[in-house]
Amino acid sequence: xxxxxxxxxxxxxxxxxxxxxxxxxxxxxxxxxxxxxxxxxxxxxxxxxxxxxxxxxxxxxxxxxxxxxxxxxxxxxxxxxxxxxxxxxxxxxxxxxxxxxxxxxxxxxxxxxxxxxxxxxxxxxxxxxxxxxxxxxxxxxxxxxxxxxxxxxxxxxxxxxxxxxxxxxxxxxxxxxxxxxxxxxxxxxxxxxxxxxxxxxxxxxxxxxxxxxxxxxxxxxxxxxxxxxxxxxxxxxxxxxxxxxxxxxxxxxxxxxxxxxxxxxxxxxxxxxxxxxxxxxxxxxxxxxxxxxxxxxxxxxxxxxxxxxxxxxxxxxxxxxxxxxxxxxxxxxxxxxxxxxxxxxxxxxxxxxxxxxxxxxxxxxxxxxxxxxxxxxxxxxxxxxxxxxxxxxxxxxxxxxxxxxxxxxxxxxxxxxxxxxxxxxxxxxxxxxxxxxxxxxxxxxxxxxxxxxxxxxxxxxxxxxxxxxxxxxxxxxxxxxxxxxxxxxxxxxxxxxxxxxxxxxxxxxxxxxxxxxxxxxxxxxxxxxxxx
Numbered sequence: 433x434x435x436x437x438x439x440x441x442x443x444x445x446x447x448x449x450x451x452x453x454x455x456x457x458x459x460x461x462x463x464x465x466x467x468x469x470x471x472x473x474x475x476x477x478x479x480x481x482x483x484x485x486x487x488x489x490x491x492x493x494x495x496x497x498x499x500x501x502x503x504x505x506x507x508x509x510x511x512x513x514x515x516x517x518x519x520x521x522x523x524x525x526x527x528x529x530x531x532x533x534x535x536x537x538x539x540x541x542x543x544x545x546x547x548x549x550x551x552x553x554x555x556x557x558x559x560x561x562x563x564x565x566x567x568x569x570x571x572x573x574x575x576x577x578x579x580x581x582x583x584x585x586x587x588x589x590x591x592x593x594x595x596x597x598x599x600x601x602x603x604x605x606x607x608x609x610x611x612x613x614x615x616x617x618x619x620x621x622x623x624x625x626x627x628x629x630x631x632x633x634x635x636x637x638x639x640x641x642x643x644x645x646x647x648x649x650x651x652x653x654x655x656x657x658x659x660x661x662x663x664x665x666x667x668x669x670x671x672x673x674x675x676x677x678x679x680x681x682x683x684x685x686x687x688x689x690x691x692x693x694x695x696x697x698x699x700x701x702x703x704x705x706x707x708x709x710x711x712x713x714x715x716x717x718x719x720x721x722x723x724x725x726x727x728x729x730x731x732x733x734x735x736x737x738x739x740x741x742x743x744x745x746x747x748x749x750x751x752x753x754x755x756x757x758x759x760x761x762x763x764x765x766x767x768x769x770x771x772x773x774x775x776x777x778x779x780x781x782x783x784x785x786x787x788x789x790x791x792x793x794x795x796x797x798x799x800x801x802x803x804x805x806x807x808x809x810x811x812x813x814x815x816x817x818x819x820x821x822x823x824x825x826x827x828x829x830x831x832x833x834x835x836x837x838x839x840x841x842x843x844x845x846x847x848x849x850x851x852x853x854x855x856x857x858x859x860x861x862x863x864x865x866x867x868x869x870x871x872x873x874x875x876x877x878x879x880x881x882x883x884x885x886x887x888x889x890x891x892x893x894x895x896x897x898x899x900x901x902x903x904x905x906x907x908x909x910x911x912x913x914x915x916x917x918x919x920x921x922x923x924x925x926x927x928x929x930x931x932x933x934x935x936x937x938x939x940x941x942x943x944x945x946x947x948x949x950x951x952x953x954x955x956x957x958x959x960x961x962x963x964x
Contacts, residue, residue, distance in 0.1 A: 437469070437486035437516055452476040456483070456524050457531045459756040460517060462510060462561065464493025464539040464599030464623050466721045469517050470753035471524055478761040485753070486520065488513045489721050492539035493599045493623040502543045510549075511556045518557060529558050533756060536563045538600030538621065566617035567855045569603050572755030573669065574612060574773070574853075577748055580667075580689050582610055587665055587689075587746065593658065594748075595736065596669040597729045599623040602650065605852075606658060612773045613780075615852040616657055620650040620732065622672065622725035640705055640731070647732050651739050666737055667746040668692075672729035675722055676700055677747040690747040694737040697745060701730040770853060771818050777852040778822045785832040785845065787825075794911040796824035799902035803895075805918040806925075809953055810894045819858060820895045822851065823865035824902060843867035843880065860884075861892055868896035869903055873948050897949035901927070901957065907941035917962075925955045930962035 453473050460469045471484040490510060495503055514534070526532065534553075540546055541563040550561040564572075577594055581587045591613075594605040600621040606613040625646050629639055658664065667689065677690045680700060684690040704712060705727045712723035737745050766774075782792060803810070803817050810816075823846075830841025846863035854862065864881055868874055874881045874893060881889065905913050905927075913935070917928040927942075929935050939959050946957035 437488055437513070437520060439484070439486055455531060456526055457533075457757065457760050458517075458521055458524075458526055459753050459760070460514070460532065460534045460559075461752050461756075462490070462492070462534065462536040462540055464496070464537065464621070465725060466490060467510065467513050467517075468753060469520075470757060471521065471526075472757045474757075474761050478758075480754075480757045480761050482754075482757075483524065484520075486517065487719070487721065488516070489719075492543075493621075494627065496539040496543045497600055497621075497624050497627055500542060500544045502540070502545060502549050507549050507552050511553060514553065514557045514559055518559075529560070532559060533760065534559050534561050535752075535756065536561050537569065537752075538598065541565060542600070565855050566601070566603060567615070567851075567853060567858075569617075569752065570605055570615045571770070571853050572752060572759060573603065573750075574605060574607075574770070575758055576750035576755040577605075577667065577669065578607075578610060580687070580748055580750070581607060584689055584746070587667070590663060590665055592665045592667050592746075593740075594667045594669060595733075597622060597672065597732045598670065599725060602732070604654065604657070610769075611776060612852045614657065614850075615777075616850055618650050618653060620647065622728040622732070625728040625732075626724070643705075643728055643731055644735065647735050650732075651735060654736070655739065664740050664742075665746060666733075666740065666742055667748055668733050669748050669750060670729065671722065671751070672726050673733055673745075673747050674749060674751075675716070675718060675726065676730055676733075679716060681747075684747075684749075686749060688749075690749075692745045692747055694734070694742055694744055697730065697737065698734045701727070701734045704730060766815055766818060766853075771814075774818055774822060774851065774853040775825070778825045781845075781849055781851060782826055782829055785829045787829050787831070788909070790911060791906060791909045792825045792828065794906045794909075794914075795827065795899070795902045796821050798905045798913065798916065799824040799899055801916055802898050802901055802918065805916070806898065809920065809955070810898070812891065812894065816891060816895060819854075819861055820865065820898060822854070823862045823869075823895065824899055826862070827866040827869045827899060827903070829866070839867050839870050847880070857888075861888065861895075864892045865896045865899055868892070868948070869899045870945075873951065893948070893952045897952045900945040900948055901942070904941035904945040904959075905929075905938055907938055913938065920955060923955065925949070925953075925957045927957065927959045928962050929959070932961055935959055935961045 453475055455474050457474055458469055458471045467488045467490055469486045473481040492502060492506055495506055546563055553559055553561050589609055591608045594607060596603050598621050600623060602618045602620040605615050625643055628646055629642050677684055677692055680692055680696045681690045709723040712718050712726060713720055799820050803820055826846055828838060829845050830838035833841040843863040846866060847860055913929050913932055915930050919926045942957055942959045950956050
């Protein structure tokens, strides 16, 4: 095992160099089989110029997927590699930790002792390890892949499955004309497949049959997940498929999608599956990290292409590190388009439960206007506005289960749903805001609420209290109140409704709903009709 960082082969610029360097940053991806670091310059206009990429092997996936724990030996290996990376970063002028983002994917995320692991890393290096969930991975993938999809005539107007077979999981986005239709994660990973074969103690002749059986189970789930009769294109992402593409496609240009014939992919897969790791390294100039997982991953891509009767597969050269760098470049903010993708996903979920869409949209729009006009009071950012907007859209989604206690059922449905772009933590916040849009405020006996840290509990309280005001404004369910004007005088929040003469019904609802807002912000609420 190498004792010093190894440079990755596919180092390249994400964007053309700009005239002004704003900062030099680094991202480190702690994966199932390797730790990868990318160093880049951030230029004016959120441009990113790659400077360096390094990789070191680790064995985290083999432990996490089998025992659900990371051993002390592996933890110290991670500490050692991070210390090496920090020495490299000092050469680039990165001394502190504010310009370094460290993320852990499936192996770290699934380890039962991930907190102890993160604490040990922080103690030794000062670096915070952030276990990112599937939603965050899909968000980063979407950011990186969208420009390439929109630049391709066939993909920009059609339906595409963006798919990455990783070491521990397979991440999937279904995109049509740049819009995300669905996202999901499946427990199909190249390292998991290898472990299943090792447990079965299969010989060479049976290895492929066992791999195919493992993959077929996920293919059946994928077929149900995709649905629809429209023509589907496959856009493959990941290190294994990039290696295969470099071997097959001669003129692949950085930043562009490569077109790989399914026949060529199948032939290469057949060849690789008959070879040992050492032979793969020598013949294809691959690293031992790549050689170990290449066969199972390529078989998954090839079987998927055949399942959907595709003559070719598109391959993207984007990766998680590049997406993370772009995220840093834009300040981690959610663009208007990304916000719209999240809202579309929420509307799709609401329609599955036959929600009152007109009322939901009205409440969401009123909540947005309240949020915007009360920024000096709540002091929250635009991410929280999106969370409030989604909670407003879905606050009555539990009606399909039980009308009387639908707010509690709304929490359950939202908490365990898949909404594109929102992490598990963010989904819980959305669910709690929806749960507290009526009746009793948050209580110490509410387990989900008390699982949050104090800062997040305060955020939930603020947003739930705003949502209560928005629902009161559309208590008649007629969407007749569209515009509002808010003013505060230190003791009261005055909400004026221009163009509406009589708001007596809404005033009654407001008296019932404004208590939480008063408790959170210290302001009583007065609703007044505007002049016609």
